[in-house]
Amino acid sequence: MNQLIPFFVITPLLAAFLIVVTGKFVKNLDQYFASFILLFLTCISFIFLFTTGENLLVYKTGGWEAIHHIPIGIYLVMDGFTAIMVCIINLIGFLSVFYSVSYIKKFTSGNYYYALFCLMVAGMNGVVISGDLFNIFVFLEISVISSYALVAFGVGKNELEASFKYQVLGALASCFILFGIGFLYWKTKTLNIADVRVVLLEAYDQRFFFFVQILLLCGFGLKAAIIPFHAWLPDAHSSAPSPVSAMLSGVLIKAVGIYVIIRLFFNLFVPTETISVLITTLGTLSMLFGVFLAIGQWDIKRLLAYHSISQMGYVIMSAGIGMILIARNVKPEVATLAIAGGVFHLINHAAFKGLLFLNAGAIEHATGTRDLKRMGGLASPMPVTSATSFAASLSISGIPPFNGFFSKLIIIIAAILGKFYLLAVLAIVVSIITLASFLKFQRYAFFNKGEPGFRKHIKEVPFSMQFSMIVLAVICLLLSLLAIPAVRDAILSPAVHILTDPLKYSSIITGQKL
Amino acid sequence: MTAFILCFILFLTGFFGILTKRNLIKIAVSLSIMEISIFLFFALIGYVEGGVAPIVDPAVPDQLVVDPLPQALVLTAIVIGLATTAMLMAVIIRLYRKYGTFDIREINNLKG
Numbered sequence: 001m002n003q004l005i006p007f008f009v010i011t012p013l014l015a016a017f018l019i020v021v022t023g024k025f026v027k028n029l030d031q032y033f034a035s036f037i038l039l040f041l042t043c044i045s046f047i048f049l050f051t052t053g054e055n056l057l058v059y060k061t062g063g064w065e066a067i068h069h070i071p072i073g074i075y076l077v078m079d080g081f082t083a084i085m086v087c088i089i090n091l092i093g094f095l096s097v098f099y100s101v102s103y104i105k106k107f108t109s110g111n112y113y114y115a116l117f118c119l120m121v122a123g124m125n126g127v128v129i130s131g132d133l134f135n136i137f138v139f140l141e142i143s144v145i146s147s148y149a150l151v152a153f154g155v156g157k158n159e160l161e162a163s164f165k166y167q168v169l170g171a172l173a174s175c176f177i178l179f180g181i182g183f184l185y186w187k188t189k190t191l192n193i194a195d196v197r198v199v200l201l202e203a204y205d206q207r208f209f210f211f212v213q214i215l216l217l218c219g220f221g222l223k224a225a226i227i228p229f230h231a232w233l234p235d236a237h238s239s240a241p242s243p244v245s246a247m248l249s250g251v252l253i254k255a256v257g258i259y260v261i262i263r264l265f266f267n268l269f270v271p272t273e274t275i276s277v278l279i280t281t282l283g284t285l286s287m288l289f290g291v292f293l294a295i296g297q298w299d300i301k302r303l304l305a306y307h308s309i310s311q312m313g314y315v316i317m318s319a320g321i322g323m324i325l326i327a328r329n330v331k332p333e334v335a336t337l338a339i340a341g342g343v344f345h346l347i348n349h350a351a352f353k354g355l356l357f358l359n360a361g362a363i364e365h366a367t368g369t370r371d372l373k374r375m376g377g378l379a380s381p382m383p384v385t386s387a388t389s390f391a392a393s394l395s396i397s398g399i400p401p402f403n404g405f406f407s408k409l410i411i412i413i414a415a416i417l418g419k420f421y422l423l424a425v426l427a428i429v430v431s432i433i434t435l436a437s438f439l440k441f442q443r444y445a446f447f448n449k450g451e452p453g454f455r456k457h458i459k460e461v462p463f464s465m466q467f468s469m470i471v472l473a474v475i476c477l478l479l480s481l482l483a484i485p486a487v488r489d490a491i492l493s494p495a496v497h498i499l500t501d502p503l504k505y506s507s508i509i510t511g512q513k514l
Numbered sequence: 515m516t517a518f519i520l521c522f523i524l525f526l527t528g529f530f531g532i533l534t535k536r537n538l539i540k541i542a543v544s545l546s547i548m549e550i551s552i553f554l555f556f557a558l559i560g561y562v563e564g565g566v567a568p569i570v571d572p573a574v575p576d577q578l579v580v581d582p583l584p585q586a587l588v589l590t591a592i593v594i595g596l597a598t599t600a601m602l603m604a605v606i607i608r609l610y611r612k613y614g615t616f617d618i619r620e621i622n623n624l625k626g
Binding site for chain 2: 145
C-alpha cells in the first residue's frame with residue numbers, strides 16, 4: 001500500500017509534462033487526459049481514506065532507512081488527516097477540470113491551462129503527504145507558482161494586477177517560511193516533522209521557538225489569508241477563471257495554509273498557552289471581519305472570496321480552542337471535539353465553496369456579468385445552477401440538513417463546553433450574518449425580476465458544467481452523514497487522533513519508543 | 515555573530531524596499547534581496563569554524579567538515595527563487611503593456 005503514496009505527486013507531474021508536449025499536436029486530448037488522471041487519483045485517495053484508519057503509512061524516498069533512529073531520507077507520510085486532505089484535493093480538482101472542459105473554451109492555449117492545473121494539484125498533494133519541512137516548502141512553491149500563472153490566465157488588466165499582488169505577498173510569505181525553517185534546522189539539526197518533535201521533547205527553549213512559531217505563522221497565515229494577511233485573497237480569487245477560483249478557495253488555502261498550520265502546531269511544536277491564544281484570536285478576527293467585509297459586496301466572486309476568509313476563521317478558531325485546552329492540559333475530550341469540528345468544517349467548506357464558485361462561473365458564463373445589481377430572475381432559465389447554488393447557500397449558512405449546520409454545531413458545542421462563551425456567541429452571530437448575505441445573493445441573482453430583457457437570451461450551461469455542480473451538491477448533502485457516530489469514527493476520528501497524539505505520530509515514524 | 519547581524523540587515527533592507535518602493539521592478543529587486551539574505555543565512559548555519567568541504571577522505575576519516583545539508587537546501591531554494599523572479603518579471607512586463615507605467619499607484623483597478 002505505501003508504494004502507492006508517491007503516485008500522488010508523480011502522476012500529475014507526468015500529466016503536466018505530457019499535456020504540454022502533446023497538446024500542440026493532438027486536439028482536445030489535454031482536457032480528457034487531465035480529467036482522467038485526476039479521476040484516477042481521486043479513486044486511489046478514496047481507497048486510502050477507507051483503508052488507512054488509525055494506521056500510519058510511511059514511504060521512504062530512495063529507500064534510505066533511518067540510522068540510529070535518525071531519519072535521513074525524505075519521508076512521505078499517509079495518516080488519517082492526510083487521507084482526508086488528498087481526497088478533497090483530488091475530488092475538487094477532478095470536478096473543476098471536468099467543469100473547465102466547457103468553461104475554458106473562451107480562452108486561447110487551453111493546453112497550458114490544463115498543464116498548470118495538474119502542476120498545482122501535484123504541488124498540493126506533495127504538501128499534504130510530505131513529512132519533511134523543507135519538502136513542504138518545495139511543493140508549496142510548485143503549487144503557488146502555478147497558481148500565480150493561473151490567476152493571471154485571462155491576461156486582462158484586473159487579472160495581472162491581482163496576480164502581481166498575490167505574487168508579492170506570496171513571495172514574502174515564502175521568505176518568512178524559509179527563514180522559520182532555517183531557524184528550526186539551526187536549533188534541532190533535523191527537518192523531519194516527527195524527529196523535530198523528538199528533539200524538542202528533550203530541550204524546549206520556549207522564547208526561541210516562540211519567535212520561530214511567529215515566523216511560520218506569518219508565512220503560512222499569508223498563504224491561508226488569515227485576517228491581517230488577507231489583502232491578496234479577494235483580488236486573486238475574483239480575478240481567476242472560475243474553476244481555478246474554486247480550486248484556490250476550496251483547496252489551495254487549506255492545503256498550503258490551514259493544513260500546514262494545524263500540522264505544525266499540533267505535531268511539531270509543543271503547544272503553549274501564548275501561541276494558542278494568539279491563533280484563536282486571529283481565527284476569531286478572520287471570522288468576524290471576513291463576514292463584515294463580505295456583506296457590502298455586489299460582485300459575486302468577491303462576496304464569495306470574503307466568505308472564504310470568514311469560514312476559514314471558524315476552522316482556525318476551533319483548532320485554536322483545541323490547542324488552548326491541550327496546552328492547559330484540561331478536558332481532553334472537549335479538545336478532541338473542537339478539533340473534530342474544525343476538520344469537519346474544513347471538509348465541508350471545500351465542498352460548498354467549490355460549488356459556489358462553480359455556480360458563479362456558470363452565471364458569468366451565461367450572462368457575461370458578475371454584478372449582482374445587473375442580474376435577476378435567473379431561476380427559470382437556469383434551473384440546475386439555481387438549485388445547486390441554493391443548496392450550497394443553505395450549506396454555508398448552516399441550515400439543516402446540509403453539512404455546514406453539523407460542523408458549525410460541533411464547533412459551537414465545543415466552544416461552550418470549553419467555557420469560551422464569547423466565541424460561541426460570535427460563531428452564532430457570524431453564521432446569521434452569513435445567512436443574510438447569502439439570502440441577498442439568492443434574491444438578486446435568481447428570484448428578483450431584474451431588468452426587462454435581461455433574461456431573453458440566457459440558456460442553461462453545457463453538460464460538463466452541470467455535472468460538476470450536481471455532484472458537488474449531492475456531496476454537500478452526503479457530508480452531513482459524517483455527523484453519525486459510526487461514520488465519524490471511521491473517517492474523522494483517525495484524523496483527530498493523529499493531531500491530539502503527537503507522540504504516537506513521532507514514535508511510529510522514527511521507530512523509537514517514546 | 516557579525517555575519518548573522520549583517521545578514522539580518524540585508525533581510526530588513528529587502529523588507530523595507532517592498533514596503534516603501536513604488537516601482538514594480540524595484541519591488542521585484544527588493545524581494546530578490548530578501549531571498550538572498552535568507553540563502554546567506556542558510557549557508558551561515560551550516561558553517562563550522564575551521565571546517566573543510568564535506569568530502570570524505572579515507573586517509574583522514576576524522577576531519578572537521580561543514581554541514582552539507584543547508585548547502586543542498588540553498589541550491590534548491592535558489593532554483594525556486596529563480597522561478598518566482600521569472601514569473602514576477604513576466605507579469606510586470608504584461609502589466610507595463612496594459613497600463614503603460616511601472617508606478618504601483620496608477621495600477622489600482624481592484625478595490626473593495
